[in-house]
Amino acid sequence: MGGGTGSGLGTFLLKVLADEFPEVYRFVTSIYPSAEDDVITSPYNSILAMKELNEHADCVLPIDNQSLFDIISKIDLVVNSGKLGTAVKPKSLVTSNAGTFKKRQEKPFDAMNNIVANLLLNLTSSARFEGSLNMDLNEIIMNLVPFPQLHYLMSSLTPLYTLADVNIPPRRLDQMFSDAFSKDHQLIRANPKHSLYLACALMVRGNVQISDLRRNIERLKPSLRFVSWNQEGWKTSLCSVPPVGHSHSLLALANNTCVKPTFMELRERFMRLYKKKAHLHHYLQIEGMEDSCFTEAVSSLSALIQEYSQLDATQSMPVEDLPRLSVAV
Structure with missing residues (x-):
């Protein structure tokens, strides 16, 4: 989003x-991009790209660069501490050729x-492997996007340690579900438990039963707040093939x-630049780019x-009990 290729070419292909x-x-x-992004004009690029995502994407999975870095740092801490019986493979991303940890x-x-x-x-696991309750990709949009503009879905993964070349004991099944709703496992810096859910999908892989x-x-x-009109807004999927080296995910x-x-x-980072018209001339030199493109975005x-x-704002509003139908005897 912050770079010119990802935001410009990426959204152009999306429109095509x-x-x-x-x-x-x-x-x-x-x-x-994170606040420490090394691209000065990343707020411009991101805001322009957001307009195209709003108009031409059906489902967006936003990921924060800082969250990715925090997750990798946490994995490194676990590996370096030697806790949880961690075993690191010789050619792992987190080790050097000499077998010592990289700084x-x-x-x-x-x-x-x-x-x-x-x-x-x-x-995409349900499209590639068999399962007792597979989920088509189209079902994600049908069930999780109640309004066209609100198509941004938070994503969380557990166990996170499948993402580095590290062998650790698997998480307990119930703990895995709890982790998925904690802020430490989100791929964007946010705590979903403090906000309102419109809908949620759980895509499980491995030896897990529907009863689980x-x-x-x-x-x-009880610990999650759903909108009043979609209290049962859950979609579930079971794929029988787990990730390599793990019993479930x-x-x-x-x-x-x-x-x-x-x-x-x-938006705040964008306005700091735009109020001063800083670096704006680089964009206005391009044919077809006008100042109105930024205001519209x-x-x-x-x-x-x-x-x-x-x-x-609806979180504090009381839920009205709808009148039930009365059946004449």
Whole structure:
């Protein structure tokens, strides 16, 4: 999102796909820049790309660069501490040729990319392997996107340690479900438990029974806040083939209002540059780019933020009991 190629070329291809294949759902995995991004104009690129995502994407899985880095750092801490019976393979990403741990001076982009790749592998597992309760990709949009504009889904993975070349004992099944809703396992900096759920999907791989799924949903429901009109907004999937080296794994996708602060922070960074018209001339030199492109893009993002704010406002509203039908005897 922050670079010119990802935001410009990526959204151009998205628009072409929308024109050529309008009936096919378009999934986008977008990487949002962190506050320490080394691209000065990343707020411009990201805001312009957001407008295209709002208009031409059917489902967006936002991922935060800082969250990816935090996850890799946490994996390194576990490996370096030697806890949990950790065993590191000789040619692991977290070891040097001499068998000692690397001290990462720069962001470990390969390992961060592995996390995103693992997300996509779990997302498409039902299309590649058999299972007792497989989920078609189209069902994700049908069940998790109640309104066209609110198609941004939070994603979380557990166990996270499948993403590095590290062998550790598997997590207990119930703990795996709890981890999926904790802020430490989210691929964007947010705490979904403090915000409102519109819908949620649990995509499980491995030796897990439907009864295990239902038991954990009932266990977690009291701690999660769903919109009043979709209290049973759960979608589940069971794929019988687990990730290599693990007995089970879980990908949770949630349509949650906690994504709003990420958009607000992005808009704030954009406005700091745009108010001074800093670096704007680089864009206006390009044929077809006008100042109105920026105002329309930030207006589109503001409208999206407003929709999430309106949903958040419903949290404090009492739920009305609908009158039941009376049957004449």
